[in-house]
Amino acid sequence: MFSNKKMKPSIIDYSLQQKTMNSWIHQADAIIIGAGAGLSTAAGLTYDGEVFHEHFSDFIEKYHFTDMYSAGFYPFASLEEYWGYWSRHIYYNRYETHTNSTYDDLFQLVKDKDYFVITTNVDHQFQLHGFDKQRLFYTQGDYGLFQCSMRCHEKTYDNERAIRAMIHAQKDMKIPSDLIPYCPICGAPMSVNLRCDHRFVEDEGWHNAKERYEKFLKEHKQKRLVLLELGVGNNTPGIIKFPFWQLCYEGTRCGYISISLDVQRIPDEIQSKSIIIKKDIHEVLLDLKNTSMLTKHTER
Numbered sequence: 001m002f003s004n005k006k007m008k009p010s011i012i013d014y015s016l017q018q019k020t021m022n023s024w025i026h027q028a029d030a031i032i033i034g035a036g037a038g039l040s041t042a043a044g045l046t047y048d049g050e051v052f053h054e055h056f057s058d059f060i061e062k063y064h065f066t067d068m069y070s071a072g073f074y075p076f077a078s079l080e081e082y083w084g085y086w087s088r089h090i091y092y093n094r095y096e097t098h099t100n101s102t103y104d105d106l107f108q109l110v111k112d113k114d115y116f117v118i119t120t121n122v123d124h125q126f127q128l129h130g131f132d133k134q135r136l137f138y139t140q141g142d143y144g145l146f147q148c149s150m151r152c153h154e155k156t157y158d159n160e161r162a163i164r165a166m167i168h169a170q171k172d173m174k175i176p177s178d179l180i181p182y183c184p185i186c187g188a189p190m191s192v193n194l195r196c197d198h199r200f201v202e203d204e205g206w207h208n209a210k211e212r213y214e215k216f217l218k219e220h221k222q223k224r225l226v227l228l229e230l231g232v233g234n235n236t237p238g239i240i241k242f243p244f245w246q247l248c249y250e251g252t253r254c255g256y257i258s259i260s261l262d263v264q265r266i267p268d269e270i271q272s273k274s275i276i277i278k279k280d281i282h283e284v285l286l287d288l289k290n291t292s293m294l295t296k297h298t299e300r
Contacts, residue, residue: 038231087166
């Protein structure tokens with residue numbers, strides 16, 4: 001299992017890769033999904049383009065923003081305007097999102113397997129599409145949570161009611177002053193629970209998820225394990241990519257699959273146990289789902 005006969009992934013035909021991936025997933029005792037921003041992009045959840053212009057035309061006109069991501073780092077002059085922007089950012093990426101076939105195809109692929117997800121995404125898409133919350137580790141935070149901007153205590157707060165109130169009441173790109181969230185402990189302004197600097201709050205839920213993930217690794221690393229990396233770039237390779245390479249190298253029955261539109265290079269030591277695909281994740285997951293359904297039908 002998990003051998004490509006020493007062929008370099010770059011020269012393997014896609015149809016062969018597809019059959020091999022299906023075989024690996026079908027035979028696996030467990031699957032770990034490592035998901036980056038490229039997965040949500042493949043699902044149509046982009047930070048620029050039509051959606052950005054539809055919901056942020058006033059901010060674009062005033063500040064010439066080009067995308068939601070970079071706009072989030074702008075030093076707004078007031079908290080009223082800061083939350084005018086961020087309430088929209090959170091609302092349209094966390095609360096006003098809809099199910100999509102990309103995440104659904106992924107769920108259908110692994111729902112009957114022993115799986116775990118580690119992700120740098122903060123948009124809640126895994127839970128929205130039926131993935132078990134106890135099998136998810138959001139390493140970089142959650143758009144649905146507030147935290148103290150000064151990190152005076154290690155606790156986060158659900159923000160849905162506050163964000164919806166901001167959306168409803170904002171005017172001229174600003175929210176009313178009485179809707180600005182402040183820390184109940186120290187009185188500092190609240191911020192979004194996103195890992196931007198050393199003040200990121202790793203609350204009890206974060207640590208519990210980390211422990212569950214580490215336990216899953218310990219229990220499965222020497223079993224038939226598939227590491228399915230989706231849309232992971234090189235901005236933070238130490239969170240998913242490098243650990244996956246190490247797991248693949250150490251595991252005698254471990255296979256590594258990486259799907260991304262970016263050019264990818266992997267260590268020579270794991271080439272024979274790796275499948276590297278430079279292709280749209282949405283298309284590959286759809287192909288995998290169809291191949292998997294055909295395999296199950298044939299086995300009946």
